[in-house]
Amino acid sequence: MRRVGLVLSAIALLLSASAASAQSEKPGVEKLYIMNCGEGVAGDIGRWSPGVNEGQSMDFVDTCYLIKHTKGWFLWDTGIPDAVAAMPNGLTPADPKAVTWKRPKTLASQLEQIGVKPADVKAMGISHTHPDHIGNVEMFPQAMLYVQKAEYDWPGANNEPRFKPSHPVELLSGDKDVFGDGSLTILSTPGHTPGHQSLLVKLPKTGAVLLSGDAVHFKSNWENRRVPVNNFNKDQTVASMQKIADTLDKEKAQLWINHDKALRDSQKMSPEFYE
Template sequence: MTSRIKLAFAAAALALFSHAAMAQSEKPGVERLYVLNCGEGTAGDISRWTPGLNEGKSMDFVDSCYLVKHAKGWFLWDTGIADSVAAMPNGLVPADPKAVTWRRPKTLAAQLGVKPDDVKAMAVSHTHPDHSGNVELFPQAVLYVQKAEYDWPGANNEPRFKPSHPVEQLAGDKDVFGDGSVTILSTPGHTPGHQSLLVKLPKTGAVILSGDAVHFRDNWDNRRVPSMNVNKDQSAASMQKIADTLSREKAQLWINHDKAQRDSQKMAPEFYD
């Protein structure tokens, strides 16, 4: 074999090796999932979440947001209580004493670890203010929302989002990155266009982020539907859809407002991979 042929073979082998190494370094899919503290609160009377039970009983709630690092970019799920609440000494006190008094120990902006402009896509489980309070911190991020939620009139028939915010209105499930690693699940019932999120992590495995399809573990175990939900039958069907997905994907259910579960989780800047 001549030196020229040997050199050609070596160059080809090196090119193949470099391509393989590059492919290995550019791993597709989700790389990390960060849990962010997006509010802490106390419900004055949890019977509204457990109809017929717990009359007059209070409960501590938490509120989480989740930042996903995907090979294609950053994706934010839920935005929590408005950051402005952090400056309120007594928290955000509701007009109804049975509802939740929310506090904001840390702002979302302080926990991100990336610039808001780096977040190219986002979604909220629904438009209640403890989940959508900071949407406009990310005015350039494409917002994924169910059309039923987007069209649902807000207070005084006001729109629930700024019309200028870039949005993709959905009519069902959505594979966000096209590789099955981050999937929005349509789970209506709590609100007309409520949605949950399935995230597949390389080491942790699959996780479903509940939004408010369920508020705490006891409600999930007993399939209880809160009295404030807009549709009881849809709520029950959505919980069944989540249960079926948990079984099929061998996934964990992370319940947004469940304090006992959140207290056991790693919080940003720690992460799940």
């Protein structure tokens, strides 16, 4: 009998270990790291909030997000080019009302700090193709790039393509469940640019967070539904804000606004992470 009891105990332990292993292998997002991808000063934020704050300066931040999914690493936005870190006066715009950007930490050094090599990043997405969001795309030449077709086809300066033709890309025409398990969903939110997109991330402990891209630039603009003067399409922008609001309600999600310094200053930065 004692032998039978030992056998049954061993079987129970095996089943328990198997269940724990299955639980740990459950598909989904495991961690999210917030990366410092630039810091700057906007000369006149009236361009982002027409009729309000005219002539006022504001500190901006630029944020990238590295996400650990059970199927691999996913990077959202790539920020200001790492090369700007070597520029003592930062990246100065031709228009003094725009943002002067600096790069206090490179993306490469922040990845290295947590033991991630650029080659480890298997997939990536960009909210849109403005320079402060695509500055380091080619640090990851092997990563599948998710971008809306409307954005990919939008001519760049001098009608040049916005990405190297050799970069692997999946062109989207709407929302995309990246890994097929609902934990990471790209949301089509056009308006700021023709193919702007945002990202819904479902974390096991933190819950759902929605990464805005530039669908909105700072909290007061979100609260008042203000549309920047330079946006591609005002009606699309307003509709995308409503889509974000509806998603926040449905998913009980937090809105993380990319450029909002007050928000970012309240968050855990890499090498800390959210689960």
